[in-house]
Amino acid sequence: MTQGTQTPLRSSRPAGPLTGRLAVPGDKSISHRALMFGALAVGETAITGLLEGEDVLRTAAAMRLLGAEVTRLGPGEWRVAGRGVGGLTEPVDVLDMGNSGTAARLLCGLLAGHPIFAVMTGDASLRKRPMLRVTVPLAATGAEFWTREGGRLPLAVRGAVDPMPLDYTLPVASAQVKSACLLAGLCAPGVTRVVEREHTRDHTENMLRHFGAEVSVTDTDAGREIRVVGQPELVAAPVRVPGDPSSAAFPIAAALLVPGSRVVVEGVGLNPLRTGLLTTLREMGASLEIENARVEGGEPVGDIVASFSALRGVDVPPGRAPSMIDEYPVLAVLAAFATGTTRMRGLAELRVKESDRLAATAALLTANGVRCTIEGDDLIVEGGAVPGGGLVETHMDHRLAMSALVMGLASAAPVTVDDAGFIDTSFPGFAALLNRLAGGEAISPP
Ligand SMILES: O=C(O)C1=C[C@@H](OP(=O)(O)O)[C@@H](O)[C@H](O)C1
Ligand SMILES: C=C(OP(=O)(O)O)C(=O)O
Structure with a gap:
């Protein structure tokens, strides 16, 4: 791929405050x-x-x-x-x-x-x-x-x-x-039964119900048990897709990192099985408010207000991973700017994403002068001043590209990515949107 609208090679440079309101693309x-x-x-x-x-x-x-x-x-x-x-x-x-x-x-x-x-x-x-x-x-x-x-x-x-x-x-x-x-x-x-020991996003279960299937969800000692009655007649039902919390993570991170920023991301999905990043950021001292909380199309939705914050390192428990699995690369970038050490535990699943995200996130940080180590399935990041100046290999992975570009908005020197084309898999218009918030060409072709 790389036939998207984003320039393949891009870099981001230290930007002035990001301000304003935006909506991110659908979940x-x-x-x-x-x-x-x-x-x-x-x-x-x-x-x-x-x-x-x-x-x-x-x-x-x-x-x-x-x-x-x-x-x-x-x-x-x-x-x-x-x-x-x-x-x-x-x-x-x-x-x-x-x-x-x-x-x-x-x-x-x-x-x-x-x-x-x-x-x-x-x-x-x-x-x-x-x-x-x-x-x-x-x-x-x-x-x-x-x-x-x-x-x-x-x-x-x-x-x-x-x-x-x-x-x-x-x-x-x-x-x-x-x-x-x-x-x-x-x-x-008959009945199909699936048991999960850790709770993962439940959009399928919600949508099964929405289209008229018979579904039950029960918490048992063995884990969460989902049962669906087979061969239902599913009936067409309107779907209103909320803004993607995994995409919202990027403008939120940019606002937290660039001094003087205040950004409102409107209409973001706030399903509790997707909001582990917000929990973690609050623990790190982030200023995050939810406004206008509501339910739309069966999913909780709200506007997230993120303002520049001094962040501190935290220990992220392994049990939180499913609720923020796609947000670790950008969390690692945030951790690089925080005071102290952040340890993210239990990240084995990151190895089988669009890239080996555990290794590639560590390489992203190292290329930009941030000290980090991988111990077993944990990623440990030493926070502080971020030199930047690196060329990041994105390995066909949209989240690595966006995380690196967010880093460059706040690091001492610009950050370049080898391929921004894959951003279009999940966040078309990413660079234009962040540039609008920054009021200039913070992200540009190098
Ligand atoms: O069900 C989904 O829509 C997704 C589940 C997660 O993957 P895993 O099921 O592999 O954890 C996540 O990483 C992916 O972006 C979307
Ligand atoms: C892991 C992701 O997506 P998928 O598994 O659908 O490729 C992602 O979007 O971060």
Whole structure:
């Protein structure tokens, strides 16, 4: 990829205060799911606020190839005419999920429950990521998967003719694996049961209910148990996608780091399973207020007011990781400017994201003169003055690119990234938006 609108090579330089109000693009997790549920529902699903990032556009294209009618009416405004549960049709071409782990893994769940043959691939980053975590549990439906060496894409799948319900306890904290199992279970008769020891984002469960499925969630000694009754008739329902808290993290971080800043990010999703970063930042002494808290489309939403703050290092417990899993690179940047040491614990899952984010985040910091170490699955950052001046390798990873560019707004010398093109997977317009807040070209082609 790199066919996005962001200049591939970019740098950011120390900026004046960031001020003003902004809205970030729609939530990526909810956007993928809205398109998929729309495709499985009977009737026409109206979606507003859909993220039009590359990852979600891949899901839209895949749903079209599987027989759903997917139409863009205007910015963020989409319609999906669904095929009904079990009604997806065999794709006549390869499903290319680009850079998106969520699209690939959730789609494996959908395909497992349909009696069709499909081939899936992705870009060089996605082709390195583990797929056995979904194909192994999904094989219990009766679907057959063939993957490349080590469970990597491309893969081929022949979905089950008479899918069996699943009963699965997640070995890793992953909303993608949970969702893949629940989506496959929709096509099977009887009850599919998934147990997660750590609580992960619950957008799939919320959307199942919203479209009329019977779902129960119970906390047991073994963990959180989710049950969904298979073969429901899902009925089209409007989806209003909130702003993505994982994208909001970047302007919030910039405001906290650049002296004199005050930024209001409007309409951000505040699902408690996504707000671990806000909890951590408050512990670090960040000035963060929530205004206008409300519920929109079944998800809590609010406006986040972030003002420049003197931050101090903290110890981030491993149990918090699922609620802020995509925010560690930017948290590491914030920690670099804080007084004292920050230890982020239990980050094993970062190794299987768009890049090995644990190693790449440490390299980002080191390239800019920040001292940090990796001990087991923990990242330890020594905070203080940040020299900057580094060229950061982003490894096809949007979050690394945005984190590095935020660092350069507050470091002594500019920070350059080797490729900003992948930012379009989740945050189209990122550089223009931060430049508007900074009132100038804080982020520019080098
Ligand atoms: O379900 C989802 O929408 C997502 C789950 C998380 O991945 P894992 O399930 O691999 O933790 C997260 O990192 C990803 O950006 C989106
Ligand atoms: C990990 C991420 O996404 P995905 O797994 O969908 O590629 C992310 O957006 O940070």
